[in-house]
Amino acid sequence: MRILVTDSYEAMSREAAKILAGQIWLWPDTVLGLATGSTPVGMYRELVRLHRDEGLDFSQVTSFNLDEYVGLGREDDQSYQAFMHKQLFDQVNIDVAKTHVPNGKAEDIGAECERYERSIREAGGIDLQVLGIGRNAHIGFNEPDDHFARQTHRVALKESTIRANSRFFEREADVPRYAISMGIGTILKARRILLLANGREKAQAVYDAVLGDITPEHPASILQFHPQAMLILDREAASLLPNV
Numbered sequence: 001m002r003i004l005v006t007d008s009y010e011a012m013s014r015e016a017a018k019i020l021a022g023q024i025w026l027w028p029d030t031v032l033g034l035a036t037g038s039t040p041v042g043m044y045r046e047l048v049r050l051h052r053d054e055g056l057d058f059s060q061v062t063s064f065n066l067d068e069y070v071g072l073g074r075e076d077d078q079s080y081q082a083f084m085h086k087q088l089f090d091q092v093n094i095d096v097a098k099t100h101v102p103n104g105k106a107e108d109i110g111a112e113c114e115r116y117e118r119s120i121r122e123a124g125g126i127d128l129q130v131l132g133i134g135r136n137a138h139i140g141f142n143e144p145d146d147h148f149a150r151q152t153h154r155v156a157l158k159e160s161t162i163r164a165n166s167r168f169f170e171r172e173a174d175v176p177r178y179a180i181s182m183g184i185g186t187i188l189k190a191r192r193i194l195l196l197a198n199g200r201e202k203a204q205a206v207y208d209a210v211l212g213d214i215t216p217e218h219p220a221s222i223l224q225f226h227p228q229a230m231l232i233l234d235r236e237a238a239s240l241l242p243n244v
């Protein structure tokens, strides 16, 4: 694992955007894995700036998002699909037909999971996967469990995640209880992985990911197996790591 510690959220976001921009400049038809949550918002802002000011061209990029709430779709403000349109898709020249977010409104969620996994395979796999991390070290919506999920699947969200994500909803009761998420296997097949974390409340999760036992109780710890995983942190998120 490579670890880069930056001085601020803005610096973390700029470094992350640089890596994505480099990937797109070198391989214009790259396949990106994208993440939601508050962590990557600054990175998307910087990518939009690079598109506007430096001509970063998204026209051939394909993207697959990590996850979506079951029951929410594009028309729901809190859906991850709406988030992606607002933060990135509507502000750059990406071809919306090449963007993919699991369909949280599918009638048959099992079939949707299989379809999603298949379309990632058919696109040739993910070149660069962006991740945030939950306070309990979840990635995507892969919650602490007794096994690592191999493929895109339906997840029951933990109470702690529902509480943490309730800040995006009017009431905690409005937070969906289920989600569709890429599996740990799906994520690990990406050729490169870039995990971002900022803030003191992520420090323990970062410690568990980097130095903890590799266990499904700390899903991000599996990244220790990946040959091309990089973490970009701010000082607070890195504060429990020795010598960084």
Ligand code: GLP
Residues within 6 Å of the ligand: 035, 036, 037, 038, 039, 040, 066, 067, 131, 132, 133, 134, 135, 139, 140, 141, 161, 165
């Ligand atoms: C959600 C998302 C994750 C994200 C995590 C952290 O549960 N499914 O992909 O990494 O929250 O969110 P935040 O970046 O807002 O702390």
